[in-house]
Amino acid sequence: MRGDQGLLRARDVSSMRRAVWDQFHAFLRTREASIVIVAVVLVIYFEVTNSNFLTNANLQTLSQTIAAWTIIACGETMLLICGEIDLSVGQVFALAPFIMYFAHDAGIPLVLALLLALAASGVIGLINGTITVRLGVPSFVTTLGMFYLINGLTLTISHGSPVETPGSPEFAAVMGAEGYAEIAWAIAIVIVMHIVLRHTRWGLHTVATGGNLLGASEAGINTNRIKTGNFVLTSVLGGFTGILEAFRIGSTDPLAGGSNIMFLAVAAAVIGGTALAGGAGTIVGGFVGAIVLGVLRDGFTLEGINAFTFDLIIGAGILVTMLSNIHLGRLRQLGGRS
Amino acid sequence: MSGHPEALRAENIVKRFGQVTALEGVSISMRQGEILGILGDNGAGKSTLMKIITGFQPPTSGRLIIGGQEVALRSVDHARELGIECVYQDLALVGGLSIYHNLFLNREITYKGPFRLLNNEAMRQAAIERLGEIGVNIPSVDLEVERLSGGQRQAIAVARAVGGASRILLLDEPLAAMGAREAGAIIDLILRLKQRGDLAIAMIMHNYAQTLDIADRIILMQRGRITYEKESAATSVQELMDIVRREYRAMRAA
Ligand SMILES: Nc1ncnc2c1ncn2[C@@H]1O[C@H](COP(=O)(O)OP(=O)(O)OP(=O)(O)O)[C@@H](O)[C@H]1O
Ligand SMILES: [Mg+2]
Numbered sequence: 354m355r356g357d358q359g360l361l362r363a364r365d366v367s368s369m370r371r372a373v374w375d376q377f378h379a380f381l382r383t384r385e386a387s388i389v390i391v392a393v394v395l396v397i398y399f400e401v402t403n404s405n406f407l408t409n410a411n412l413q414t415l416s417q418t419i420a421a422w423t424i425i426a427c428g429e430t431m432l433l434i435c436g437e438i439d440l441s442v443g444q445v446f447a448l449a450p451f452i453m454y455f456a457h458d459a460g461i462p463l464v465l466a467l468l469l470a471l472a473a474s475g476v477i478g479l480i481n482g483t484i485t486v487r488l489g490v491p492s493f494v495t496t497l498g499m500f501y502l503i504n505g506l507t508l509t510i511s512h513g514s515p516v517e518t519p520g521s522p523e524f525a526a527v528m529g530a531e532g533y534a535e536i537a538w539a540i541a542i543v544i545v546m547h548i549v550l551r552h553t554r555w556g557l558h559t560v561a562t563g564g565n566l567l568g569a570s571e572a573g574i575n576t577n578r579i580k581t582g583n584f585v586l587t588s589v590l591g592g593f594t595g596i597l598e599a600f601r602i603g604s605t606d607p608l609a610g611g612s613n614i615m616f617l618a619v620a621a622a623v624i625g626g627t628a629l630a631g632g633a634g635t636i637v638g639g640f641v642g643a644i645v646l647g648v649l650r651d652g653f654t655l656e657g658i659n660a661f662t663f664d665l666i667i668g669a670g671i672l673v674t675m676l677s678n679i680h681l682g683r684l685r686q687l688g689g690r691s
Numbered sequence: 692m693s694g695h696p697e698a699l700r701a702e703n704i705v706k707r708f709g710q711v712t713a714l715e716g717v718s719i720s721m722r723q724g725e726i727l728g729i730l731g732d733n734g735a736g737k738s739t740l741m742k743i744i745t746g747f748q749p750p751t752s753g754r755l756i757i758g759g760q761e762v763a764l765r766s767v768d769h770a771r772e773l774g775i776e777c778v779y780q781d782l783a784l785v786g787g788l789s790i791y792h793n794l795f796l797n798r799e800i801t802y803k804g805p806f807r808l809l810n811n812e813a814m815r816q817a818a819i820e821r822l823g824e825i826g827v828n829i830p831s832v833d834l835e836v837e838r839l840s841g842g843q844r845q846a847i848a849v850a851r852a853v854g855g856a857s858r859i860l861l862l863d864e865p866l867a868a869m870g871a872r873e874a875g876a877i878i879d880l881i882l883r884l885k886q887r888g889d890l891a892i893a894m895i896m897h898n899y900a901q902t903l904d905i906a907d908r909i910i911l912m913q914r915g916r917i918t919y920e921k922e923s924a925a926t927s928v929q930e931l932m933d934i935v936r937r938e939y940r941a942m943r944a945a
Contacts, residue, residue, distance in 0.1 A: 552808045554799050561785045561796060568783035571747055572796045573767030632787045 385638045388625055392645045399652035406655060413532045417601060419647035420539035424594045425618035426625070426639035427546040428587030433622055434550075435580050436563040436631030437492040439481060441499035442591035442618070445474050446610030448507045449592030450518065450599035455510065457519045466519075467528075467596060474592025475585045477503065482581030492584075500612070511607040518599045529597035538597060539640075542590070547636040559583060563631030620671050621646055645670075695722035697759070698859050698891035699744065699775075704753035706739050713739040715915040716753070721859060721891040726881070728906030728923070729895045730931065735912040737895045738780050741861050745777045746770030757859070768797070774858030778865050780895075782848040786837030790829065791818035793836050794851050821854050822846075825880050841868035849877055853884060860884065862894045866901070878905060899928045913938060 399406040425442055432439055449470040456466035481499055485492045518525065529535040550556035561569040562576045570576045591610075599605040623629055624645060625638025649670055653663045699721040706714040713736040721727055731737050742748045744755065746764035754761055757773050764770050784793050791814045792799075800814050801807040818832040827846040829839070836844060845868050852860060862881070866874045882905065884890050896902040902909055903923045911919035911934065919934055 548808070553806070554801065554809065557788070557792060557799065557809065558797070560788060564785040564787045565783070568779075568781060568785060569796075571742075571745075571767065571779050571781070571783035573771065574797050575766075632785075 385626055385635060385641055388638060388641045388645060392641055392648065395645060395648045395652065399648065399655070403652065403655045406652060411651065411655070415647055415651045416533055416536035417529075418651065419643050420535035421594050421598055421614065422617050422621050422643040422646060423539040423640050424542050424590050424597075425587075425614060426621040426643050427542055427636055428583070428590040429615075429618050430622040430625075430627050430634050430636055430639045431546070431550065431559055431583045432492075432580075432587050433619070433627045433629060434563045434631060434634040435559045435576075435583055436566065437485060437580055437584070438496065438619065439478075439492065439584060439587045439591075440496040440612070440615060441477070441481065441503055442496075442587055443610040443612055443615035444500050444503035444507065445477055445588050445591040446595035446598070446614060447607055448477075448503050449474050449595045450605040451507055451511050451516070451607065453596060453599075454516050454519060454605055463520050463524065470596060471589050471592055474588045477592075478585035478588025479581065481588065482584030485584070486577040486580050504611070507607045511605075513607055515604045515606045518603055518605050520600065525600045525603070529601035530603070535597050535601055543636055543640050550636050555579070555582070560632060563628075564633070617646055618643070624671060695724050697721070698723050698757070700756040701740070701744065702754040702756070704740065704743060704755075705751045706736070706743060706748070707751045712915055714743075714750070717912070717915070717917055719893075719910060719917070721893055723858075723891050724885060724888040725891060725908065726885055726906045727891075727893040728902040728909040729893060729912060730897070730899065730902060730909060731895075731912030732914070732935075736915045737912055738863055740912075741777060741863050741893070741895065742779075744770070744859075744861060745775055771798075774856065775861070776852040776857035776859070777861035778845075778848045778852045778863060780863040780867075782844055784836045784844055784848060787835060789833050789835055790822075790839075790847055791815045791832040793847060794818045794821065794832075794854065796851070821850055825850055825853065826876050842870055842873045845869055846873065846877065849880070853880065858890060860890055860892045862892070864895055864897065866896070866898075881905065899931050903928060903931075911935075 396406075405411055425446070428442065429439060452473050453463075453466045453470040456469045457463050461469065477499065481492065481496050484490050484495045520528070522530070527534060529538070550559065558569065558574045558576075558579050561572070561574055562579045566576055594614075595610055598609065618639075621642035622634065622639040623642070625635065625640070625642030627634025627638060646667070649667060650663060653666065658666070697720055700719070702718050704714050704717045705712070717736070717740055719727070719740070729737050729740075739748070743750045743764075746767045746769050749764070755764065756762075757775070762773065764773075783796075785796065788796070791811070795814045795818070800810045800817065802810050815832055822829060822832065825846075827843075827850055829843060829846075836847065839847070845865065849862070849865055852862070865877060865881075869877065878901075881892060881894070885892060894902070894906065896906075903926070906923050908920070908922050909926065909931075910917050911931065913935075918938070919931075
């Protein structure tokens with residue numbers, strides 16, 4: 354009898370353990386799992402090794418860095434999912450606040466000037482998209498050309514020197530200057546874009562376009578429109594991020610943005626589980642990816658590791674997370690099949 | 692059979708892709724309550740003809756008369772509005788999406804309201820119902836299509852095409868990857884749809900015996916032309932094989 358009970362109890366424990374294990378596996382099978390674990394581990398590590406990490410001042414700085422990458426990553430995620438990429442978005446980031454500045458300078462009210470800058474950013478996206486889908490030029494090439502073109506344009510109209518960002522302190526505060534304003538914008542955009550990707554026809558058709566281009570168009574989806582729309586979206590988000598940063602810093606710098614911020618946004622998206630080949634990805638993953646990159650950079654800066662070493666470690670970090678992502682992706686597939 | 696009203700007529704359809712002429716003046720007629728079997732060599736232009744009728748590709752020249760009226764199809768959606776549904780040879784499924792999203796691809800059920808958010812629950816339920824109705828056995832409609840076997844995928848593509856209130860149904864090799872049992876189920880379904888009486892069906896097939904069994908009328912396509920057309924009852928596998936063989940010999944001799 355006694356032996357039986359012991360056996361029963363052992364069975365209970367093992368079935369419970371099994372349930373927990375199953376849950377853990379279910380979590381691992383979600384696209385964001387690996388990267389969430391990495392983020393948590395990193396935060397714990399830096400908190401333990403550095404007392405300045407979880408302070409208000411540092412969190413504020415950290416949130417601002419993450420915010421900018423996150424917003425751009427939202428656009429790049431949509432583009433990557435439908436099988437394209439935008440290399441020029443970091444230059445739109447630099448150009449947009451100048452358009453706002455000059456429009457305001459010409460007597461247009463600031464809010465309108467801001468909207469005008471966003472519209473101009475959208476037009477750049479429209480050009481990127483139109484060249485890519487109508488002329489069949491790979492977006493890598495289209496947007497590489499656009500990268501230099503816009504950079505030249507920004508440097509020309511700004512004469513290469515920074516200007517003071519216009520506007521009242523209150524307006525600037527809302528638009529990013531206040532400590533957590535920028536991350537608040539970023540989170541709002543993440544929520545909206547998550548809903549767009551997961552709960553609208555636009556999002557579904559974006560996945561379908563990247564997953565099976567010919568099939569999607571045979572099903573009647575206007576894949577050119579989907580792609581072009583996502584180019585416009587990415588450009589507008591890039592321009593908006595540039596404007597937020599201009600308000601936060603108080604000056605508008607023609608050398609801001611560029612390739613660095615674009616690559617970090619793409620890295621955030623890819624680390625977050627978005628497939629470079631298209632057809633799969635999540636907005637939340639890109640957000641967590643940006644958090645990981647931000648925490649890494651901020652943590653290393655606090656530890657006094659210099660910029661060269663930082664790039665080395667970030668590079669290795671990106672490779673490792675991407676590899677683990679691919680590995681976990683395989684695990685997901687195996688898990689789903691059995 | 693000719694007593695049935697005509698659902699669709701294509702007249703002198705020509706289709707060129709640059710140097711390649713896929714269709715050199717093809718005319719077909721589809722009637723309500725009738726199954727048209729389309730046979731022919733690889734590269735004969737069968738799929739191209741179908742893609743023109745579904746509005747996926749515009750013809751280089753020629754006329755389409757649908758329900759008695761001449762139309763120039765603008766898009767797949769336009770053709771669908773006119774009741775034209777199809778199963779493409781490549782199935783047009785998205786591997787990374789769930790079965791129910793694939794079943795409703797580009798005609799998703801959405802909530803009312805300004806944002807028209809996807810009503811996934813309604814699509815899931817409708818998908819379960821529809822697959823049940825036509826007897827497709829699949830563990831869960833939440834599965835991603837890439838996890839399915841070739842035959843299961845084909846069943847999903849067929850289920851998608853027969854779901855709507857279609858009047859013209861085009862099937863491009865619907866049995867290609869199917870086992871005998873599954874093929875039987877799909878054939879049953881197609882014959883049941885035919886019983887409805889108001890649906891015109893065209894099937895592109897490669898198996899002569901199977902085609903003669905199911906179809907009321909067959910046409911044979913070779914190198915962009917229709918070379919033979921007859922009521923199924925009036926021909927045989929042997930006759931069809933003879934035609935194709937004669938053609939082949941003539942081509943080799945030339
Ligand atoms: N988009 C396209 N661009 C160029 N050529 C094409 C295109 N689509 C089809 N073709 C050509 O048109 C011809 C007919 O092709 P189609 O796919 O209609 O043949 P099919 O009868 O369906 O053959 P199969 O039995 O192999 O499916 C082929 O020579 C093919 O190469
Ligand atoms: Mg074909």
